[in-house]
Amino acid sequence: MKCTILHENRGRLRVHFDLRRMSMAQADQMEESLLSLPGVKQVKVYDLTCDAVVCFDGDRNAVLRALADFNFDTEALALFTPESSGRALNRLYQEKLLGLLVWRAFKRFVLPAPLRAVFTAVSSVRFIARGLRCLFRRKLEVEVLDAASIGVSMIRRDFKTAASVMFLLKLGELLEVWTRKKSAGDLARSLSLNVDRVWLKTEAGEVLVPVGQVHPGDEVCVHSGSVIPLDGRVVSGEASVNQASLTGESLAVLKSVGAPVYAGTAVEEGDLVVSVEQQAGSGRYDQIVAMIEQSEKLKSELETRALALADKLVPYSLLGTALTYLLTRNVTRAVSILMVDYSCALKLSMPLAVLSAMRECGGRRITVKGGKYLEAVAKADTIVFDKTGTLTYAEPTVAQIVPFGDNTEENVLRVAACLEEHYPHSMANAVVCYAREQGVTHDEMHAEVEYVVAHGISSRIDGEKAVIGSHHFIFEDEGCVVPEGEREKFRMLPDEYSHLYLAVGGVLAGVICVSDPLRGEASEVLAELRKLGIKKAVMMTGDNERTAAAIAAQVGVDDYHAEVLPEDKARFVEREKAEGHTVIMIGDGINDSPALSAADVGIAISEGAAIAREIADITVGADDLRELVTLRKIAAGLQRRTRGNYRFVISFNSALIVLGALGVLPPTTSALLHNLSTLGISLKSMTNLLK
């Protein structure tokens, strides 16, 4: 596309495109495609002026070439919905804000006084009506106070004060609704189904297809640990489905043939074949937004307490006004007090602070589902880590294959890859990747596959039972044996790797040694967290004792538990909670979900199993454990800000009340100061907590 450079800097380029106009969908598409270029850090496309700003690291010419070569993909444009980015919402509220400001300026500086009075009177009706409605419900809330202050000003013919109070109230309302909707939208977009490929059931078996190609009437297979991608009805199979993302209940629901299932819910245990009823669309997004907006449980404790107190103070404000009038017989002084109230500042700034903290986390690729979880992170003194995928990179690699009996390495690898293909455990991925690298192919030579959580996978191949999994599973549960004469080989298996045992027909066929390197930053992150107030760090893993001991020593946790089952993890978390600790649980796999639900805050590493991401309260981008430290700092910052807001609002407004009662401040000034301070603290609450 033809473009001209408007402004240039090292690493930043602003260009103007030779277009008459650009639609919002086009701007979004351009942003997406420019962001995908290597070296590009940040892109902003302004559709109103047809300009784009690109911040990049590296080759300027490559960026220029990409800009010149760019063309809109008209087919893809049709698929863009207004919710796919926040652009439409922001535009709407920007225009509303502009309208409000222009209208106010017009009324104040252009309109003659009598007309102004008429407009003020007409607008005041809305506020007074709200106050009266509140009174009729027998509640003394901030609406009554607002209505009283506006009403009294009108009666005293103080149109200027009434107008300015109403303007500031409307401005505050607008900002609040905008921030709320924007935060809900950003959150919903990050929580929105990140499934893009599903297993479609065809005559040829299960085929992996992009979710957009699935039509109503098609059948989709969903296995343990995966997320149900689309709304539909169960055609065969049975599974326990966790619908927490939809209904909030943490107990799984059993779904069998004929039961409806919903997009975004996760299968905990079992397999389902679902007949799709609704194609991929924006339904999921709307569900999340509704959930966020209605979720009262997501308010943090400090916030709820502050808001409750704010409401309780309203009657005292009114009482104070009446008292001042009676004592001083000075209407002006009494009215000054009426202009000041605690609740509107608290009610406005607290939610804004929480939503802005959530947004800041989102900017750092941390998705927080509610203010109460940030509070829990700030208060926490105990952390429980999962090992695989959390303390170690989620990419274990196959180091060695030791075959037993008549099997060759290739054979062992083939069978193992065949079995492990369907499951989202990181060890399974390692085996499948290694098989692919080695060029070992495997057609679907097995029958139904059964996944036993945290233990292993079992199936039948050529009539014989094939199992793959942990030591406990293969030797104790399934009772397999080591082939004769190979016990020495078995004992000599290298210790520093995790072992995956494969047995066919009850006899050990091979052992796959998987190395799971520890994350470089793990120990320093733990040290940082201790400095920030974490007192106890525990590692829990289903892996064997030796590897766990080695890792625990390296990382520096206070305690570790190996060969743990998911229920044990949850039980440990509950024991800690019973002792009065606030517990953070971090995990990435299916076997972490009970513990994630049990903890005060469940954090999922976002590269892990979809179910962990759905159940968890906070999802962290998996690149770096240091994001945990950032999260803790933001949470602590939010607590400080909330307490600071509280103190400021109470003290400042009390001072205004006292000054008003003493007659030092006329009502206009006290109203102005009160409303400006409210706005000021609200705007301040919306700024970033960390640099």
Next chain:
Amino acid sequence: MIDWKKVALFCGGALFGSAGIRILTSKDARKVYTHTTAAVLRMKDCAMENYTRMQENCEDILADAKAINEERALAEERAADATPAE
């Protein structure tokens, strides 16, 4: 004697009631309204465009300012490194 103001108000009211409303809602008047509204919307778009342009320019200035400060800091660092070495 005769309060002309009251008479004027009465006549005005009568006129408004009979002919005034018809004129205000006639097709021509409606055309005027639509064109005025279209003009107002154009003004709004223009205002938003100017606001966006202003925003872009401010961001340019900010980016340039940050770059200047960074270069200064780098130069100072280099000077500080050079002196102890001597």
